[in-house]
Amino acid sequence: MLALGLMVAPVAAQAQSASASVNATATILAFLDVQNVSDVDFGTIAAGSAATLTPGTPPATGTLGVLLVNHNSDVNVSAVVPAGLTLFGGSGTEPALPVTFSCGYSAAAAGALDGASAACNSLPNRTGNADGTTRTSYVQVGGSIGSADTTDRIPGTYTGSLVFTVVAVY
Amino acid sequence: MSAHRLLRGLAVWCALGLFGGSASGQLAVIPVQGLTFGSLTPGVALTVTATDAARRAELTISQSGTFVLTFSLPTNLVSVDGRTMPISFGATSARAVWGSGRGPVRDFDPRIPLALSLPKPAGGARVYLGGTASPSLTQAPGNYTATIQMIVVNAGT
Numbered sequence: 141m142l143a144l145g146l147m148v149a150p151v152a153a154q155a156q157s158a159s160a161s162v163n164a165t166a167t168i169l170a171f172l173d174v175q176n177v178s179d180v181d182f183g184t185i186a187a188g189s190a191a192t193l194t195p196g197t198p199p200a201t202g203t204l205g206v207l208l209v210n211h212n213s214d215v216n217v218s219a220v221v222p223a224g225l226t227l228f229g230g231s232g233t234e235p236a237l238p239v240t241f242s243c244g245y246s247a248a249a250a251g252a253l254d255g256a257s258a259a260c261n262s263l264p265n266r267t268g269n270a271d272g273t274t275r276t277s278y279v280q281v282g283g284s285i286g287s288a289d290t291t292d293r294i295p296g297t298y299t300g301s302l303v304f305t306v307v308a309v310y
Numbered sequence: 311m312s313a314h315r316l317l318r319g320l321a322v323w324c325a326l327g328l329f330g331g332s333a334s335g336q337l338a339v340i341p342v343q344g345l346t347f348g349s350l351t352p353g354v355a356l357t358v359t360a361t362d363a364a365r366r367a368e369l370t371i372s373q374s375g376t377f378v379l380t381f382s383l384p385t386n387l388v389s390v391d392g393r394t395m396p397i398s399f400g401a402t403s404a405r406a407v408w409g410s411g412r413g414p415v416r417d418f419d420p421r422i423p424l425a426l427s428l429p430k431p432a433g434g435a436r437v438y439l440g441g442t443a444s445p446s447l448t449q450a451p452g453n454y455t456a457t458i459q460m461i462v463v464n465a466g467t
Contacts, residue, residue, distance in 0.1 A: 157463040160339040162367045163455050164397060166347035166356075166387055166443045170451035213451040272352065272450035310452040 170308030171274060173210040177249055180205035180241070180281050180302070188291045193282035195244035196253035205281030206249050207304060213268045214309040217279060219243065219260035225298035237290070237298040241283040249278050257282070260302065265309055279304070337375070339462050342368035345441055353447035358440040360405035360417065367439040369460050371426075374433030376465045379406075381420040387443060387454035395454045396444045405438040425465065 182191040183202035193199050209215060224236030244257035245266050255264070260281065269275045281302065345367035347356050358365045371377065381404070386394035404420035407413055408428060413435075418424050420439055428435050437460060 156337050157461060158337045158339045158371075159459055159461040160341045160369055161457050161459045162341045162344040162369060162439075164345040164347070164367070164384065164387060164441065164443075164458055166395065166445075166454045167349050168352060168395070168445055168449045168451045168454065169349050171352075270450070272446075272448040308451060310450075 168272075170211065170213040170310060172213075172215065172306060172308050173208075174304070174306050175208045177206035177208050177278070178203055180283060182239075182283070182285060185285065185290050187293065187295075188287055190285060190287040190290070192284040195242055195257045195280035195282040196246065196251070198250055199282075204250070205302070207279040207281070208249070209266070209277045209279065209306055210274050211266070211268055211277065211306070211308065212272055212274045215266050215268070215277075216307045216309050217243075217263045217266060217304060218307075219263075219302055219304045221260050221302045222300035225300040227294055228297040228299050230294070230296070234294050237285060237293060239283050239285050239300070241281060241302065243279055243281050246278045246280055247276075250280075253280065260304075336373070337377075337462065337464050338372040339460055340370045340372065342370060342436075345439060345458065347443045350443060350445050350449075352445050352449040355442055355444040357442040360403060360438040360440045362440060365440075367458060369437050369439075371428065371435045371437065371462055372433075373464075374428045374430045376425070376427045378423050378463045378465050379426050379437065380423045380461045380463075381439070382459035382461065383420060383441075384456035384458065387456045389450065389452045389454050391452075393450050393452065393454070395446075395449055397441055397456060398444065399439075399441045403440045403442075407436045407438070409434065410436070 181203040185191045193202050193204050221241045224238045226236050227234040241260045242257045243260040243263055244253035245255060246253050266277050345358060346365045347358060350356055360366050383399055384397055387397050388394050399420050401419045402417040404418050406416045406426060
């Protein structure tokens with residue numbers, strides 16, 4: 141009886157278990173759609189006059205730039221904007237027309253902003269609906285041209301490109 | 311032979327037996343890779359099969375013997391802010407391959423415990439696991455994760 145007990149011991153010692161874990165992962169891609177609704181247009185500026193387009197305020201003259209963003213997550217909006225507009229059809233050597241751009245979010249293409257305006261490349265993130273449904277947001281784009289910068293400026297149309305990048309954040 | 315000598319002899323035999331048992335290796339389960347669904351579109355379920363080498367989960371069992379293998383399976387993948395996405399497993403979501411991966415193959419249901427005999431000399435097995443993720447039409451964007459645990463119990467020989 142004693143011998144049997146001792147012989148069972150090694151078998152019992154082998155009873156063991158082990159476990160390990162792995163992760164399962166998936167990523168739901170965000171829906172994101174960006175459209176140009178309107179370009180920024182300061183209109184006609186008399187020499188020596190300033191021009192200002194204020195996001196959130198319908199302008200008396202000119203047009204605010206507007207981007208439409210459909211998104212179902214928070215989004216980060218960044219922009220590369222020119223420091224000056226260049227003379228259309230010029231040789232490229234003419235002095236640029238300095239301009240400062242500003243941006244703000246709104247729930248409609250025109251009208252009051254949701255929050256304050258900011259430099260277009262330092263906007264805060266725009267939140268989504270937080271439930272996966274699509275939110276429609278607008279980025280209104282304004283700017284200002286100083287009166288001193290329109291004095292003795294070569295007459296003509298000045299243009300520039302603003303490049304916005306919208307990235308889903310999650 | 312006196313009773314004292316008999317006991318001492320048995321003790322030596324037992325010690326050798328124990329040493330021999332441990333020399334065959336401790337049972338170990340080693341995670342190799344996770345189950346990766348990648349990018350999903352809301353409303354579109356995606357199934358990763360146990361034969362999908364790039365995306366299936368893989369674990370290895372390092373010892374020969376007879377084992378009972380069970381999974382602790384999640385019912386949802388969860389985002390960092392607590393949103394859930396259903397994950398499910400079917401009758402052939404798992405696969406065991408004897409030895410180092412070139413031996414016999416058995417597909418099985420990971421929801422049901424599996425008795426597994428892993429004979430010497432190859433010993434061990436690779437276990438693969440797939441599954442189905444089912445995002446809803448309004449599934450919020452983001453990263454979703456869950457933990458899958460595989461438990462192997464030595465059932466003796």
